[in-house]
Amino acid sequence: MSLDNVVSDIRDEANARAEEIRQEGERRAEEIVEAAETDAEALLDAREEAVERQIEQEREQAVSGAKLQAKQERLEARRDVLEDVRERAEAELRDLSGETREALTRALLDGAAEEFDGEEAVAVYGRDDDAELLESLVADYDGVEYGGEHDCLGGVVVDSTDSRVRVNNTFDSILDDVWEDSLKDVSGILFDQ
Incomplete structure (x- = not known):
């Protein structure tokens, strides 16, 4: 074998090995990118769920607070009406003649x-x-x-x-x-x- 053949074989082997390493690197890079994308999607889904839960919780609190306020206002209005009825009854008794x-x-x-x-x-x-x-x-x-x-x-x-x-x-x-x-x-x- 000649030296040129040996160099050519080593070069071919090195190129083949480089190609394998490059392909392995690309495959590995694709796996890393896929894993990162999967993690990003999972993180995004988790954040969206957390935000939706928080929105729902805040909505429920707002509705509950509004219902409580409405109930208090309704009770106050009823109390005012009852006080008015009582005052009218007192006025009629006071004005009896x-x-x-x-x-x-x-x-x-x-x-x-x-x-x-x-x-x-x-x-x-x-x-x-x-x-x-x-x-x-x-x-x-x-x-x-x-x-x-x-x-x-x-x-x-x-x-x-x-x-x-x-x-x-x-x-x-x-x-x-x-x-x-x-x-x-x-x-x-x-x-x-």
Whole structure:
């Protein structure tokens, strides 16, 4: 063999080996690129899912917050309406006049007077505007006198100085009792519950 042949064989072998190394490098590079692309896609998918979860969570929180705020506003509006109804009832009681006011006041005084049978000193208090009415009504009872003003819508507060008994038969106390007993029904009527 000649030297040229040996050189040519070595060169061919080196070229073949270089081609193998180049092909192996390209194959390896393609694997690395594919792995990187797969990792990038997986990372992108994971990030998209995380963003979608966060968006959904924030949406749910916003909806929940809006529902809570709406419920609070609805409750406030209902409370305002109930307060208005209560104020109107108080105004109507305050504005009662004539025979209706006298009949109601007499009935409340009669009911309170029953608690004081046999008492010697009983005082009746009521709304300042009802002083004349109360003075005329207490004249029908022995041992009962008009005691003065009591801050109320009407009706009577009756005190016995001997037994320390007090009966509150004011329009206010009756309205309080009726209001408490009927609040659920009133709400049902007003708000179709």
